[in-house]
Amino acid sequence: MMLDSISTEVRSVESFDSTGVATLEMRERAKSKRMPFQPLFDRFDSMTTLVTPNEGPPWLSKCLQEVTELGSLSDYEATTGVAAPNQVSIRNARSILSVLAKIDLCPSRIGPSSDEGICISFNSRDRYADIESFNSGDIMAASYSANSDTEVWRVCEAEFLRTGRKISRFLGES
Amino acid sequence: MDGLAKLQCKLVQSCFARPRVYRFAAAFIWFGDRPNGMKSKGRPTIPVGPDEFLYFRWFRDHVEGNNLPRPDQISVPDQSANRSGLGGRCWYVLIPEMGSSVEAATKRLCMGVLQIRDRDLEYQVVVKDSALHFKAIHDPVDCNYFHCELRVFRNGARLSRDDAEQLRREEKSDFKEGKKWFRTEMAKRLSNTTERLFPIPAIISTAGGNKPI
Numbered sequence: 001m002m003l004d005s006i007s008t009e010v011r012s013v014e015s016f017d018s019t020g021v022a023t024l025e026m027r028e029r030a031k032s033k034r035m036p037f038q039p040l041f042d043r044f045d046s047m048t049t050l051v052t053p054n055e056g057p058p059w060l061s062k063c064l065q066e067v068t069e070l071g072s073l074s075d076y077e078a079t080t081g082v083a084a085p086n087q088v089s090i091r092n093a094r095s096i097l098s099v100l101a102k103i104d105l106c107p108s109r110i111g112p113s114s115d116e117g118i119c120i121s122f123n124s125r126d127r128y129a130d131i132e133s134f135n136s137g138d139i140m141a142a143s144y145s146a147n148s149d150t151e152v153w154r155v156c157e158a159e160f161l162r163t164g165r166k167i168s169r170f171l172g173e174s
Numbered sequence: 175m176d177g178l179a180k181l182q183c184k185l186v187q188s189c190f191a192r193p194r195v196y197r198f199a200a201a202f203i204w205f206g207d208r209p210n211g212m213k214s215k216g217r218p219t220i221p222v223g224p225d226e227f228l229y230f231r232w233f234r235d236h237v238e239g240n241n242l243p244r245p246d247q248i249s250v251p252d253q254s255a256n257r258s259g260l261g262g263r264c265w266y267v268l269i270p271e272m273g274s275s276v277e278a279a280t281k282r283l284c285m286g287v288l289q290i291r292d293r294d295l296e297y298q299v300v301v302k303d304s305a306l307h308f309k310a311i312h313d314p315v316d317c318n319y320f321h322c323e324l325r326v327f328r329n330g331a332r333l334s335r336d337d338a339e340q341l342r343r344e345e346k347s348d349f350k351e352g353k354k355w356f357r358t359e360m361a362k363r364l365s366n367t368t369e370r371l372f373p374i375p376a377i378i379s380t381a382g383g384n385k386p387i
Binding site: 082108109111113114115119121123126128130132134136138140142143144145146150152154 | 238242244245246247248249250343346347350351353354355357358359361362365366
């Protein structure tokens with residue numbers, strides 16, 4: 001009986017759908033065969049809760065976390081003389097990252113900017129680009145390489161995707 | 175690259191980065207002060223020459239993977255630097271102010287030094303109605319004759335950090351754009367020269383939030 005329930009659980013876990021989430025039907029099926037007070041069932045429950053919907057590339061959650069952490073930099077202003085990123089720049093940076101995730105453009109670094117805000121930078125060989133989300137609400141992007149002219153442009157919310165594609169093309173050029 | 179300058183910085187760092195050695199040097203060599211050669215002693219203000227180097231302190235985590243200074247960490251306006259002309263030494267920029275704590279002093283001594291020629295630093299850009307001119311100005315202080323400031327002139331008038339706070343919202347936004355042009359162009363110019371960094375900065379910023387992804 002015990003062995004039987006173990007095999008049921010294994011089948012259920014292996015039957016996750018393509019996005020990595022157990023379907024409701026599978027969960028219900030597993031539930032109906034559950035026996036109370038068996039530790040293995042608790043383990044299965046924790047497995048299902050650990051699996052989260054696949055909503056973006058793997059780097060996105062890490063980057064969003066980094067941005068959130070920038071909101072709690074202690075003593076940043078005292079150390080650098082520059083205001084730490086505020087909620088406006090954090091909100092905009094999170095929106096930018098969410099849009100960049102759609103084209104899978106992973107930043108090389110995220111950090112506070114010397115001009116009060118957050119800088120999301122991209123680096124590929126001798127090419128550099130960044131998008132800065134300032135505390136004032138302004139958003140600006142820039143790019144340069146040894147062989148091309150420096151470019152700086154303002155970005156509004158509707159242009160995040162276009163800017164991401166432009167940077168992606170720029171970094172991909174040889 | 176000036177090998178002698180590199181060696182001087184290395185020597186200063188390896189000798190004085192230890193709190194005891196620094197405390198000894200500050201007390202018995204400089205008599206609780208800065209090196210004698212750094213002091214102004216009434217010397218006049220002289221414009222920076224185009225071929226002179228300007229030295230800036232730089233943190234290790236303010237450098238990209240390919241060892242290029244990150245544009246978002248170039249601070250402007252009123253950024254301090256030291257000049258190489260008139261007998262200025264590159265390592266003077268690492269010497270802490272009098273009265274600094276030993277911890278702060280050793281931290282500064284372990285920073286990297288970034289150099290750029292004055293002619294490469296000067297930059298002009300027009301953003302809407304603002305003509306911005308970025309320029310290094312000799313600004314000697316009693317304890318540091320070689321002190322310079324990277325100043326910004328907006329339509330011919332100096333715009334300090336405090337002045338910039340008083341600008342209207344659209345003007346502030348234009349100023350931000352002008353600064354971004356300058357910072358990005360500086361990073362590009364530094365990437366095109368082989369004499370940008372020495373020695374490799376040993377210390378990272380304590381301000382946090384500068385980890386690579």
